Amino acid sequence: MRYSIFSLARNALRHHENWPLAWRSPAPKKCYDAVIIGGGGHGLATAYYLARDHAMTNIAVLEKGWLGGGNTGRNTTIVRSNYHLDPNAHFYEFSLKLWEGLSQDLNFNVMYSARGVLNLVHSPADMDAAMRRGNAMRLNGIDAEFLSRDEIARRIPNLECSADARFPILGGMLQPRGGTVRHDAVAWGYARAADALGVDIIQQCEVTGIRIERGAVAGVDTPLGFIGTPKIGIAVAGHSGHVAAMAGLELPIESHVLQAMVSEAVRPVLDTVVTSGAVHFYISQSDKGELVMGGDLDFYNSYAQRGNLPIVEHVAAACLALFPSFGRLRLMRTWGGTVDMTMDGSPIIAKLPVPGLYMTGGWCYGGFKATPASGWLHAHTIAHDEPHSLNAAFTLERFEQGAMIDEKGAGPYAWAH
Amino acid sequence: MLLIPCPWCGPRNQIEFTCGGDATVQRPANDAPIAAWFAYVYLRDNPNGPHDELWLHSGGCRSWFKLRRDTRTHDILASARIDDDLATIAGARK
Ligand SMILES: Cc1cc2nc3c(=O)[nH]c(=O)nc-3n(C[C@H](O)[C@H](O)[C@H](O)COP(=O)(O)OP(=O)(O)OC[C@H]3O[C@@H](n4cnc5c(N)ncnc54)[C@H](O)[C@@H]3O)c2cc1C
Ligand SMILES: [Zn+2]
Numbered sequence: 001m002r003y004s005i006f007s008l009a010r011n012a013l014r015h016h017e018n019w020p021l022a023w024r025s026p027a028p029k030k031c032y033d034a035v036i037i038g039g040g041g042h043g044l045a046t047a048y049y050l051a052r053d054h055a056m057t058n059i060a061v062l063e064k065g066w067l068g069g070g071n072t073g074r075n076t077t078i079v080r081s082n083y084h085l086d087p088n089a090h091f092y093e094f095s096l097k098l099w100e101g102l103s104q105d106l107n108f109n110v111m112y113s114a115r116g117v118l119n120l121v122h123s124p125a126d127m128d129a130a131m132r133r134g135n136a137m138r139l140n141g142i143d144a145e146f147l148s149r150d151e152i153a154r155r156i157p158n159l160e161c162s163a164d165a166r167f168p169i170l171g172g173m174l175q176p177r178g179g180t181v182r183h184d185a186v187a188w189g190y191a192r193a194a195d196a197l198g199v200d201i202i203q204q205c206e207v208t209g210i211r212i213e214r215g216a217v218a219g220v221d222t223p224l225g226f227i228g229t230p231k232i233g234i235a236v237a238g239h240s241g242h243v244a245a246m247a248g249l250e251l252p253i254e255s256h257v258l259q260a261m262v263s264e265a266v267r268p269v270l271d272t273v274v275t276s277g278a279v280h281f282y283i284s285q286s287d288k289g290e291l292v293m294g295g296d297l298d299f300y301n302s303y304a305q306r307g308n309l310p311i312v313e314h315v316a317a318a319c320l321a322l323f324p325s326f327g328r329l330r331l332m333r334t335w336g337g338t339v340d341m342t343m344d345g346s347p348i349i350a351k352l353p354v355p356g357l358y359m360t361g362g363w364c365y366g367g368f369k370a371t372p373a374s375g376w377l378h379a380h381t382i383a384h385d386e387p388h389s390l391n392a393a394f395t396l397e398r399f400e401q402g403a404m405i406d407e408k409g410a411g412p413y414a415w416a417h
Numbered sequence: 418m419l420l421i422p423c424p425w426c427g428p429r430n431q432i433e434f435t436c437g438g439d440a441t442v443q444r445p446a447n448d449a450p451i452a453a454w455f456a457y458v459y460l461r462d463n464p465n466g467p468h469d470e471l472w473l474h475s476g477g478c479r480s481w482f483k484l485r486r487d488t489r490t491h492d493i494l495a496s497a498r499i500d501d502d503l504a505t506i507a508g509a510r511k
Contacts, residue, residue, distance in 0.1 A: 310418070
């Protein structure tokens, strides 16, 4: 069924009791032309673009839990393309363009809100870095605007912009087209659209082994039995390392925990995404009214999907330094997600050394905004057995070749990016 | 919160410490092949379970030491001075 004002009205008259299920839950077939491991945004998007653009409709997405139960449903929903290095800038800008049309494409409202992402500048060094990045973005055709402290104070009245602030604000770099997207809607929208094109989405189906025969991919083992396929796309975020290990590969990736938290819901008080690199803090207000906040990693390897209190305290302290008036709000929930940190902070969207094996991963703490482009390029790479020019740099081999894409110049420490 | 047993100072709050990552990687010989250096610098086991790590008691005695911690639960299983072997510590689980 196509969602529209008419379907809404019709179903309202029937008390919303007859909406069809958004996707089927079929039993897996014995074999598929391709199997995607992981039913987060990236896996579902891969399946959708494989079916839509590459006529590969005999495919399955296997998810060990439920759709979007991983980082797709745990992130702080910020989308932007304010990157410095060319491969990242081109890739994330492609993604932002896909976000701009995604609700129409999928016939599902993903609530892309171009409310602007503002990076605060607190020091002369910050200023140099912001100018350098802003200019690099503009050279790549990406929107970037410098805002003075007075403009920021006018636009964001709650922000502590006085000269004697704990973290004085000298200005900020705004990407107006950056903003937020409703995270669950992304998983559901891609799932529904992929299902409509014939993709089998199978939840509660963990891949426990990858079978390799005569040097190439032959299929996957699951609790529901062996599923044969000549092509496997891995899209499992924090589990990239141990799923790749099923095919005998070791990755330049560590799994870490990133936390986020929300306040109780209040009326609209903040209509821009505000971030501060110096304070390690970012905040936005959800449509429900909660202030959504996050900060740093916990800085140790983890698969626990929860973190510890020092980071919560750090985020709360940063929030109060920048937005003193939020001090009366209660923190409602905190949670964590297992993020796949690469050694240069950039992703891997590539053919792997085993024929028929592909991955999109290494998303660190910033892969939500990449979802459409990652799926699009992963699908292209799987269908053509070679990368598109937009993901040609995001190989696994770049580490061995010294061709790192290290946005921060932080070196080979997974937690430093 | 993690209560981290520094082998020199005893159990202390995690905020006094800095994690230095995987303690199992071994620096190759200077003339080792490039593949060995690549593995040392970039590749990690990244286990889903017990993980041997280097930690620095940065807000305390400033010594580096080894810690075995379960990455699924954050349970701390053993700690050892930098030259000691974690596996030989009494009560250590693997
Ligand atoms: C707290 C937090 C805040 C974040 N904030 C932002 C942000 O503001 N902006 C941004 O761009 N990014 C952000 N990110 C990063 C972003 O959430 C992720 O990079 C992105 O969602 C990854 O999507 P995915 O589809 O690859 O992974 P996931 O959504 O994690 O999906 C992977 C799926 O694979 C499944 N899986 C794993 N192993 C197996 C197996 N063996 N068999 C079958 N299925 C398996 C998992 O169950 C999971 O559902 C944040 C992350 C966190 C944790
Ligand atoms: Zn000590």
